[in-house]
Amino acid sequence: MLSRILSITSMICLFASTAHSGKFTVSETPKNMGKQVNSTVNDFAPAVSPDGSYMIFNSNRNGKYQDLFISYFRDGSWSVPEALAILNSPFNDETPFISSDGRFLVFASDRDGSMELRGSEPGQVMVSFDIYWSENLNGQWTPPEPMPGQINTAHHERTPSITPDGRLYYTRWLFGDSSRTVLLEAENVDGNFVNPRPMAGPFNTGYRDVGLIPARDLKGFFFASNRADSRGMFDLYFVSFENGKYGEPVNLGDKINSTANEMYLTRADQRYYISSNRDGGIGLFDLYSAFVFAKEANFETRAIHFDYDKADIKKESYPYLDALSAFLKENSDIRLEIVGHTDLQGADEYNSKLSLERAESVKKYLTGKGLGEERFKTTGAGKTQPVVKKTGKGFDELNRRTEFRIIKDK
Incomplete structure (x- = not known):
């Protein structure tokens, strides 16, 4: 199965759309996706297929742990979410990301088989979050496998994403200290993601930057952060990336950010999707969406x-x-x-x-x-x-x- 991941870079590049340096223009404030999609608990990290026909996200609506769910966009509305049994484990499965060709899914999980860390008590073993991947073959997701290479450690690896040229981005939480996060990047060499390193530039400067998501038709990324100009604890930002250099992160403003938390922005078919625990929601974190257009791009x-x-x-x-x-x-x-x-x-x-x-x-x-x-x-x-x-x-x-x-x- 690992041999198939060799094709991630070539397949994604084949289907990737041209990137533009257009301005990200929020056309309307996000609207709650409603009781058809959201539950009374946590619904988080929407990952939408490139054509906007389905969405995968994580929720603990079925019990104590986070599971992955799928909802389909049919006749102008989203279907009731269904648990993805082939991907879920008895433990937490969360923060999914769909590749730009729709063929690969990466996510984080603390399932059996993840890296372990000895606890402070005799015989105590603690399991960390690792990154897993799955491939969509003939409309069915394959059983997940740990990300090959040097990615997973005894700390928590979460919020993964993959760019069209095959780079992997993810966040590492130090085990036992959820306040300390590091954004990392790694490259794909012969099917293995290697040389993981902390991101430079405007990242890892003392703020908690999480959930770096490629902007599919813009040259840059969206991410969430508790930076000094954030309105809530976490706001959503855009950072440009051109000629190998990052620009200064730009807060997306009060049309999308609130005084609560907004995280995990993804886009498809001129819609953006976010997670938020703003006032007026149905559950704790809900999923929201709205339309958005790039001012300078077709x-x-x-x-x-x-x-x-x-x-x-x-x-x-x-x-x-x-x-x-x-x-x-x-x-x-x-x-x-x-x-x-x-x-x-x-x-x-x-x-x-x-x-x-x-x-x-x-x-x-x-x-x-x-x-x-x-x-x-x-x-x-x-x-x-x-x-x-x-x-x-x-x-x-x-x-x-x-x-x-x-x-x-x-």
């Missing part, structure tokens, strides 16, 4: 749905389009080309016509919200620009999408 979505074989927009698409409208009103200098894409089924001419009609429907909706027609151009790409050159379930959904391209003045 983007695409599969959140706009149409009636079968028609250009009529389904009502479940309205929240996305309303958020986009609000974003465009706040940024009056942005002009967009709306490009419709179909799957590879059907005749070329028919798909080109249908994709253009759907792009026109999106334009009509946005102009109906008070945006000027001169801000939009429409194009029907049909099936000429597929994400994947395959047909069938899963592939068709990837290819059916609406793309928004920034129109730059010459």
Whole structure:
């Protein structure tokens, strides 16, 4: 099984989207994901698939320990979460992260087989949190295995993430001292993650920086910290990473952060997802989400749905389009080309016509919200620009999408 992890770097790079140095613009405050998703206890660390079709998170709703749960986004809403039995142990399984191609999952666990530490009492053994990985094969996750290499120790390794170029980031808590954390990075060499080292630059400077998550279409990372300018105990930050150098961390502001704790920001399909224990929640930590757009980068979505074989927009698409409208009103200098894409089924001419009609429907909706027609151009790409050159379930959904391209003045 370890041989499969050799392909992590190459597979992730194959499917990774182009990174842009666009500004991260919070378009609306996060909304509680509701009783359909959240419980009366802890729901934490949302990891969302690249296409936004499912989410994995940890919760102790089934008892004393944290388990991993999965929820699917269907017909405009999230399904009731189900425990992932193949991944869960009798102990804690937490802080999942999904790779940018959706094929690999990494998470932390103190299950049997994790590194052990002798206790202060005779015969006492304490088990640490280690990092584990699993692969999605034909829609099923494989039994987890410890991360190969030099990652796991007798201390706590948690909040792992992997970048498209195969670097591993994670947090280490010193055993018995939860106030001392270190952010580390390691590299993939022949299928083993080696040379773990504390991160330099703006990290590990006396603050508790945790949960470093790659920003999929921006050059940088999101993370949580109790830095001096945080509004609560932990706030969410963005830090740029270009040409091998980190910028100064930027607090994401009071549109997303509260006077409580916000942690573990992930993004997919122009939505961001966080964990928070802010006032007004359902449980202790709840999951929240909202729309977000990058001001200087092209983007695409599969959140706009149409009636079968028609250009009529389904009502479940309205929240996305309303958020986009609000974003465009706040940024009056942005002009967009709306490009419709179909799957590879059907005749070329028919798909080109249908994709253009759907792009026109999106334009009509946005102009109906008070945006000027001169801000939009429409194009029907049909099936000429597929994400994947395959047909069938899963592939068709990837290819059916609406793309928004920034129109730059010459």
